[in-house]
Amino acid sequence: MLDFILTIAVVLAVALGILSMKSRRAMGRLDEENQRLRQEKQMVLDFMHDMVEALGEGLGKDELYQRIVHAAILSSGALSACVFELTPEGKLRGVAVEGLFPPQRPVPESSRVKLTTRAKFIEQVLKSEVLQIGEGVIGSAAQSREVILVEDGENDERIVKHDDSSLVVKSMIAAPILFRKQLIGVLAVANPSDGFCFNQTDVSLIQTLAEQAGLAIHNSFLLNLQLEKRKLDVDLTLASNIQQMLLPTTFPRIESLDIDAFYVPAQKVGGDLYDFFPLDDGRLGVAVADVSGKGIPASLLMTICRTNLRHYSRLHDSPARVLCELNRSMGPDMRGDMFITLVYAVIDMQAGHITFCRCGHERPLFGRRDSKAGIFVTEMLASEGMAVGMVSDDLFDSVIEEKRIPFETGDIFLLYTDGVTEACNEEGMEFSTGRLADVVKTLRNRPAQELNRGIIETVDRFAGNLSSYADDITLVAIRRT
Numbered sequence: 001m002l003d004f005i006l007t008i009a010v011v012l013a014v015a016l017g018i019l020s021m022k023s024r025r026a027m028g029r030l031d032e033e034n035q036r037l038r039q040e041k042q043m044v045l046d047f048m049h050d051m052v053e054a055l056g057e058g059l060g061k062d063e064l065y066q067r068i069v070h071a072a073i074l075s076s077g078a079l080s081a082c083v084f085e086l087t088p089e090g091k092l093r094g095v096a097v098e099g100l101f102p103p104q105r106p107v108p109e110s111s112r113v114k115l116t117t118r119a120k121f122i123e124q125v126l127k128s129e130v131l132q133i134g135e136g137v138i139g140s141a142a143q144s145r146e147v148i149l150v151e152d153g154e155n156d157e158r159i160v161k162h163d164d165s166s167l168v169v170k171s172m173i174a175a176p177i178l179f180r181k182q183l184i185g186v187l188a189v190a191n192p193s194d195g196f197c198f199n200q201t202d203v204s205l206i207q208t209l210a211e212q213a214g215l216a217i218h219n220s221f222l223l224n225l226q227l228e229k230r231k232l233d234v235d236l237t238l239a240s241n242i243q244q245m246l247l248p249t250t251f252p253r254i255e256s257l258d259i260d261a262f263y264v265p266a267q268k269v270g271g272d273l274y275d276f277f278p279l280d281d282g283r284l285g286v287a288v289a290d291v292s293g294k295g296i297p298a299s300l301l302m303t304i305c306r307t308n309l310r311h312y313s314r315l316h317d318s319p320a321r322v323l324c325e326l327n328r329s330m331g332p333d334m335r336g337d338m339f340i341t342l343v344y345a346v347i348d349m350q351a352g353h354i355t356f357c358r359c360g361h362e363r364p365l366f367g368r369r370d371s372k373a374g375i376f377v378t379e380m381l382a383s384e385g386m387a388v389g390m391v392s393d394d395l396f397d398s399v400i401e402e403k404r405i406p407f408e409t410g411d412i413f414l415l416y417t418d419g420v421t422e423a424c425n426e427e428g429m430e431f432s433t434g435r436l437a438d439v440v441k442t443l444r445n446r447p448a449q450e451l452n453r454g455i456i457e458t459v460d461r462f463a464g465n466l467s468s469y470a471d472d473i474t475l476v477a478i479r480r481t
Contacts, residue, residue: 064220065096068187068213073098075209076173076202078189082126083177083213084138085185092133092142092186094126101190102167104136105129106160118166136160141174141186147207148174151197153190171197175210179218187213246303252276252284254349256409258479260448262456264419265472271298272417272472277310282350285313288415288476289342290361297338305330305340305388319344319357320402327359327388327396334389341387343415347407347478354413355404360387362421365433366405367412367440376444378437381405412440412451413478419471420455423463431462448477 069081080099084092100118103125134143137158141148153159153169162168174188187210192198251259261274271291279285287309291298305326312325323344330340343364345356356364363380370377384401391399407413416436423431436455443454452475459473 061217061220061224062095064217066098068209068216069096069098072187072189072206072209075205076189076198077193078173078198079191079193081187081189083185083187084131084142086142086183087130090133092131092135092138094129095185097123097126099190100166101126101188102160102162102169103129104131104138104160107162122167137172137174138186138188141176141188142183145176145178145181145183147176147203147210148172149198149200149203150174170195173198173203173206175203175206177210177214177217179214184214184217246306247274248276252278254282254284256349256481257284257347258448258477258481260452260477262452262475263473264456266419271302272419272474273302273306274415274474274476275306275309277313279313279346280317281348284347284349285310286345286347286415286476286478287342288361288417288474289340290417290472290474292337292339301334301338301340305342309342309344313344317346318402319346319355320400323357323359323385323388323400324393324397328393331389331393331396339387339389345413345415347413349407352407353404354407355402356381356383357400357402358383358385359400360385360390362416362418363433365412365414365416365437365440367414367437367444368408369410376441378440380433380437407480409480410444411480412444414440414451415474415476415478417472417474419473420459420475422471423459423473425463431459435462448479451477451479 065083065085069083072078072081078099080097080101082094082097082101085095087093100122103122107125131139133139137148137150137156140158150156150159150169150172153171154161156169159169159172170191172188172190174186177184177187187206189198189202189206192202247263248261251261259276261276263272263274265272273287273289273291275285275287277285287306289302289305289309291301291305308326308329309322312322312329316322316325323342326342334340340359341361342359343356343361344359345354345364347354358364363382365378366381367376367378369375381403383403384399386396386399388396390396414436421431421433421436425431435458439455439458440451443451446454455475456473
């Protein structure tokens with residue numbers, strides 16, 4: 001009986017020892033798994049921190065991609081890594097590489113000696129390759145939007161077999177870089193440094209890095225957009241300030257003349273111009289112009305136009321001759337989709353008349369008192385002419401027509417751009433020259449400044465807030481008092 005009890009005790013002790021050993025082994029494996037998870041978590045946190053730093057440093061897209069491949073190598077223990085970016089054409093191109101990442105297509109023998117170092121050569125090859133979606137391991141990862149693990153590269157038909165032993169793929173992971181299910185590219189690592197193949201732990205890690213990379217790339221894109229917009233805003237503000245400096249802020253003080261100008265650009269920088277400049281014998285040059293288009297290109301062209309107009313107005317008395325020389329000077333250098341409409345007038349107070357020419361611009365509005373009928377009448381002054389930069393010099397010269405009208409006490413000479421007459425209301429109706437003439441008749445006895453202000457207020461009531469107008473608005477009112 002004693003022997004039996006002793007036997008049972010020994011068996012129980014052995015069993016307990018075995019259970020204890022298994023428990024310790026299980027605990028050990030659990031500890032190892034926890035340690036591995038902690039390490040993986042720390043790698044991801046380090047990667048995220050690195051990406052945040054990269055964004056804070058304002059790194060460009062290329063530098064950001066390079067940091068991603070470097071972090072992938074450090075995290076996975078791979079010998080090489082590469083990022084393939086989705087191009088606007090819907091293909092994949094290598095944009096960042098570290099280590100001897102194997103090219104995804106056979107390398108022609110003729111190109112193997114072009115570069116001095118192997119690493120530089122491989123980088124050049126990868127950046128010159130354009131892969132189709134679905135092509136090879138990289139293209140398949142992009143097409144499926146899922147991570148692909150190649151455990152045995154030597155027997156995987158999707159892997160290109162290179163003669164160079166350093167480019168042999170033993171194992172590879174390709175993970176799509178996504179943001180909100182939109183493909184950005186593919187992150188790939190090749191050949192673990194320990195000589196074994198990648199496992200599911202490595203797959204999980206690279207997938208997590210690819211997810212964080214997608215977020216970082218998207219944020220970098222948004223940040224660069226904001227920086228570019230801020231820079232553009234600064235440039236536009238600067239251009240607007242320069243343009244405002246070129247527009248007259250004070251008007252000529254000439255006896256018996258009341259002059260005012262009003263200008264509102266549709267954008268920060270507009271394509272309208274008005275200008276006044278004294279000429280010989282007490283005459284006054286007046287111009288209103290409109291460049292096709294808006295923004296900085298229109299503003300630059302308008303600045304050139306103003307400089308040339310002032311130059312030729314001092315060389316020639318005839319407005320038609322001035323505009324012919326302006327077209328001859330500017331036409332050859334203007335883009336095919338840009339042109340300038342213009343009205344140029346010379347006011348001669350001693351002779352009591354206005355001489356003007358039009359280059360495809362809105363007809364000037366002239367208001368006067370009809371002594372026979374005893375009423376104030378308005379008319380749109382017509383003269384032939386084509387826009388600057390639109391036709392050849394010979395055709396421009398043959399079409400342009402110079403007109404002269406008397407300018408007497410109480411008369412009003414109004415120049416404007418089509419932003420005034422073509423301002424539309426909610427029904428799509430234009431303000432029109434008829435409504436403009438009605439306002440001038442109503443306000444004919446007001447000073448030029450009040451006349452312009454009354455026109456703008458009427459247009460505003462008709463079409464809505466000025467900030468919503470689709471075109472620049474320019475008004476120049478000249479009254480003989």
